[in-house]
Amino acid sequence: MPHGRGMDPPGIDHDDRKHTFTMPALHFLSDMDRVDVVRAFVEDTASGLVLTKDERYHLELAVLEAVMNVMIHAYRSEAGHPIRVVIEVDGEGYLQVEVRDKGVFFNILDLPAPDLQRHIEIQKRGGLGVHLMRNLMDEVAVLQDGDENVLRMRKRLAIA
Amino acid sequence: MSLQLEARREGDVRVFVLEGELDAQTVGPFDKEMEACLARGEVRIVLDCRGLAFIASAGLGVLMGVLGPVQQAGGIIVLAGVQAEVRRTFDLLDFSSLFPFADSLGDALRLAAPAGGQG
Numbered sequence: 013m014p015h016g017r018g019m020d021p022p023g024i025d026h027d028d029r030k031h032t033f034t035m036p037a038l039h040f041l042s043d044m045d046r047v048d049v050v051r052a053f054v055e056d057t058a059s060g061l062v063l064t065k066d067e068r069y070h071l072e073l074a075v076l077e078a079v080m081n082v083m084i085h086a087y088r089s090e091a092g093h094p095i096r097v098v099i100e101v102d103g104e105g106y107l108q109v110e111v112r113d114k115g116v117f118f119n120i121l122d123l124p125a126p127d128l129q130r131h132i133e134i135q136k137r138g139g140l141g142v143h144l145m146r147n148l149m150d151e152v153a154v155l156q157d158g159d160e161n162v163l164r165m166r167k168r169l170a171i172a
Numbered sequence: 173m174s175l176q177l178e179a180r181r182e183g184d185v186r187v188f189v190l191e192g193e194l195d196a197q198t199v200g201p202f203d204k205e206m207e208a209c210l211a212r213g214e215v216r217i218v219l220d221c222r223g224l225a226f227i228a229s230a231g232l233g234v235l236m237g238v239l240g241p242v243q244q245a246g247g248i249i250v251l252a253g254v255q256a257e258v259r260r261t262f263d264l265l266d267f268s269s270l271f272p273f274a275d276s277l278g279d280a281l282r283l284a285a286p287a288g289g290q291g
Contacts, residue, residue: 047197069226069257076228080196128266132240137233140265144229147264 034100035060042083042093050079050097057099061107062171070167071099071107074148077141078111078163086115086161096160101169106150111163119154120145120163176223177201185284186214187277191223194231203234210238215247218280222253227261239270248272252280 038053040046054072063071075097087093096112120142131139146152149165156162175198178189186209194202209217235249242249252274254262262268274280 045197047195051193051195066257066260069260072226073228073261076195080228080230128236128270131236132243132270135237135240137237138229140229140232140236144232144261144265 032100032102034098037099038097040095041091042087042095043091044083044089047076047080050076053097054099061101062169063107064170067107067167067169070148071109074145074165074167075099075109075111077145077148078109078165081120081141081145082111082113082115082161082163085118086113088116105169106166107169109149109165111165112157112160114159115161117156117161121152121154174198175202177205179205182218182281184286185216185218185281187218187220187281189220189223193226193228194224195226195228196230199230199234202231206234206238210241210245213245215242215245216284216286217242217247217249218252218277218284219249220252220277220280221255221258222277224255224258227258229265232261232265232267235267235271248284250274250280250284252277 035057038050040049043049051072054075058068058071079095079097082095083089094114096110098110098112100108102108123139123142126139126143130136145165149167151164151166153164154162155164175190175192175194177191180187180189188202188205190202192198206217209215239249250272251262253276254273259268259273262271272283274283
């Protein structure tokens with residue numbers, strides 16, 4: 013498939029979380045010029061979930077920001093490295109997104125909130141994506157799972 | 173997914189019409205246009221956002237990056253007709269306090285025009 017995009021079949025995840033529904037995952041290779049692949053995947057996935065318009069928009073934005081963060085920081089803007097995105101709704105009514113990579117581990121939770129006035133003074137353009145993710149989602153966690161870095165974001169759904 | 177960008181002048185105000193999605197993939201032309209605008213000394217700017225369906229941090233970063241030079245030159249960037257979901261993204265980053273918003277293009281042009289100028 014183009015740009016290394018691949019999808020797993022949907023299914024019930026029989027781990028310790030009861031009634032978790034995992035949507036098809038997206039596997040693709042880092043490419044700064046193809047974030048449309050990510051957005052199309054999230055839109056496809058969201059269409060299979062009961063989400064409000066706001067939740068759908070926030071999900072799309074949070075996943076896009078997370079993937080951009082991986083491409084820029086974990087893979088230092090290099091193309092061709094693996095990224096996996098998994099979206100699921102768990103039995104507690106939370107929407108959960110995992111973005112997995114095999115690049116340089118970077119704990120985004122160590123970053124302070126941006127000082128906008130300072131950024132404007134020095135004409136800084138970056139540093140907003142992480143802050144956006146943290147504001148869009150209820151919980152953001154980073155962890156390492158084997159050789160993968162995992163960014164896990166959770167948001168309580170309005171209709172759970 | 174794309175961004176259509178149209179530029180025109182309305183008196184002393186530079187107007188950009190943005191339609192589509194402003195994200196890391198589409199932000200390049202917008203960034204160049206904004207920089208070119210500053211280089212020409214055009215610092216009274218209206219962004220017609222009525223057709224802007226999505227904005228990511230890459231787009232917000234360009235706005236943050238040009239705001240300082242615009243303000244230093246006595247200019248202004250006014251956002252017109254921003255859709256509700258896009259507006260909430262501005263709110264989440266406290267950007268709403270940095271830029272004036274106008275419901276209509278006409279209101280935006282009046283805000284952006286120099287005192288004693290048009291409107």
